[in-house]
Amino acid sequence: MEKRILIVEDEQELQELLEYTLVKEGYLVTTAGKGSEVLNRIExxxxxxxxxxxxxPELSGYELCRKIETDPNLRGLAVIILTAKGTETDRITGFELGADDYVTxxxxxKELILRIKSILSRTERGKGAILSVGGVIIDNQQxxxxxNGKKAYLTFAQFKILSTLAAHKGRVFSRHQLLDLVWGEDVIVSDRAVDVQIKRLKDRLRQELGAENLIQTVRGVGYKIEPQY
Structure with a gap:
């Protein structure tokens, strides 16, 4: 099945270039030029x-990220931010708002296509398994x-990290290993992105499921889920 991509870009020339490139790559594409159009386009x-x-114009990408992150029906939607704002602080803010990747x-x-393929292919490869850790059920297909009947709505990156750690209980994954698994070896993303996603993931599990201390930090090494879970 062809994957669907929504391009949200107010620069007409860039929007048309992205649309042409992605259609040529075999994706189904639609566009929006104003922030106020985006949620209706998604629906x-x-x-x-x-x-x-x-x-x-009308509604910023920051606000849209926040709306997607906090809407239970949209949190699984993968988001790649495209922006001229390229400082480390800007990147961290983007990841904190729930973005799965950040491109300046x-x-x-070619790099953008690699990033898109990396995220979408990992969505496909994650399908088909149900995992259980500490009473938390992880359904990769859905x-x-x-x-206990309560759901946690995670971003793509958060879900991939949790699923990876749960599938290899007891194994410590370094930040670099998690970067490669989630974003791919060909994509350059800061180690801080992993820390941000892990923090957000822990917060979600605690606040929405009451799952405390499921993910352990191994100081100076990385992250793991204990075997007893």
Whole structure:
């Protein structure tokens, strides 16, 4: 089945270039030029991934990220931020708002395609298994995480990290290993991105499922889930 991508970009020339490139790569594509159009586009088009500019008229990309992150029906939607704001602080803010990846302008179209394929292929490879850790059920096919009837709605990156750690209980994964598993070896992402996603993941598990201390930090090494879970 063809994957669907929503391009949210107010620069007409760049929007058209991205649309042409992604259609040529075999994706189904629709576009939005204003932030206020995005949620309706998502509901109608049901994209697998959103390419999101931050500086948009009427409703900013920051606010849209926040809405996607806090909407239980949208949290599993993959989001790649496209922006000229490229400081480390900007990147960390993007990840804290729930983005799965962050690409600064100007960017290489080839690199962007690699990042898109990396995220979408990992969504596919995660399907088909149900895992259980500490009473938390992880359904890779439905992209669901729940405990005692309560659901936690995670971003793609958070879900992939949890699923990976749960499938290898007792094994410590370094930040670099998690970066490669979630974003791919060909994509350059800061180690801080993993720390941000882990913190957000722990918060979600604690607040929404009451699952405390499921993920352990091994100081100076990485992260793991204890075998007894």
């Amino acid at each position: 109608a088009f049901k994209p697998d991934l959103v390419l999101l500019d931050l500086m948009l 302008k100007p960017f290489s179209l 992209h669901l995480v729940f405990k």
